[in-house]
Amino acid sequence: MGSLSTSDLFSVKGRVALVTGGSSGIGLMISRGLVANGAKVYLVALPSDPIAETIQDLNHLGRDTGGSAEGYLLLPMSIQELAEKISKMETTLDMLISNAGIRRDPPKACNVLTAPLRELQASMWSIDQKDWEDTFRVNTTAHYFLSVALLPLLAAAADQPTSDGGKGRDEGRGVIVVTSSCASMHNATNVDLTSYATSKAATDHLVKLLAAKYNRFYVRVVGINPGFVPSNMNPVGAAGNIFSSLFDKVPAKRAGTSQDIAGAVIYLVSKAGSYVDGISLCVDGGRILLANGQE
Template structure:
């Protein structure tokens, strides 16, 4: 065969190989857009406070169902055994698991012990979901929209200093100390070398998710939630402050602001619920559910949300679009 024919054949082979290589690289690149790649948390380590019920257990379900290991944290007086059993069963197929640990997040020393205890078991923590919260309504309640001046004053004055102190201690201060206590473990997750050679932060690892409330974003007056809403507004700003302080290490801090979602604080569907008359007035025409909450958290803690930092994401079906101080 003449040399020119060999050169032409060789060139054709090279072009063919290049096309195959490019096709392979294209398929590999496109694989990163698959749901499992974007939202996967298999093998991630999570700490979820207020985890035995309500929003906490909803979040934990979403994590273990997708293969994460979850440390479920709640008060020493609250048993996590039932929730842990259910979560382990739920996560069996995907390799997810749950482990209960008691901790009073109002106690700085208890928070330090919690971080130390988990640090003895894990080399890193991919996410801290700081979710525990309380609400202390005035003992003497009234219809804020229809009360007389004296009735309104009496109701608001009935709030105790301890109610405000407790509310801020759980809803704001605890998030601060938990985030600081777990910072080294979160930073270790952020710089963890992943199988593809990228740092953990590129996969969403090393993030604090703080549960706030849409009550921080409106001035609704149908019920007096003043101490609660004020603490949540402080929490929203805390998200930004912590994110800025942790930014050099790219330990992300984000918040979620749920609307009406079933919990012990807000027993959606039960008779006598303070907010039941408002559910149909939400643009979504319903209360939230565990899919809404778990899906939001999965986005924020995975590759899909790895470029999101310092924001509070409202998950309320459009509630704050209409909440205007009248209802």
């Protein structure tokens, strides 16, 4: 019988992770959680992100656990180039945290619950078609190509022999975690998130499609659907936050924290979650229980 100790079930010490969008918001929460528990994290961000300072902070955080971080900029580097670079440094990749995302709201905002027809139409028409294309390219398509590019390293991690005669997959190695949103699970808010929510709904289905594609190698694909969590897209506590009126309507009566997000991810990528595949875990404090399309 295997160990039931939490130190064994939830250990990520010594594991290798790649986290996209890992220098801010949810991605940084995940990166911090992994490094604090002894993982080696390759953090991927955009040139506009303060990646050098973030890497320094992460390495300071991991000094007592053996955790570490290195940073790379995805632009102008392509996904293929990134995969080739990681392949030169690692023979296996225990986890891909495909987290990067964007949100593009219509420039002409309105209260979609009360706006007259013409005002609603003008608001919806104001969003550029390119905003939709960019949203799907980052929020959905990029997850697909990252998973394909890094599949050999992930499969090698899943197949790697363990000290007890098993395989890496038995310990949860070789897993892709895709960040979606609870916005994919309800119909509307008091603002127009149509392009964002649609891309996230597509991402939820992509999780299942990829899990089915990779089943023969048991490269697991799972998703997380965060609710109200502090990020650039949802500046909790900031003046004028469009969601501020909804926080007290979440059953948990609060926004999500780094512990909520990191804890969920560590479960999914560790031995504790090694039998979980092709599902999306909603981490929203119960938000979608009450998000019935009215606000």
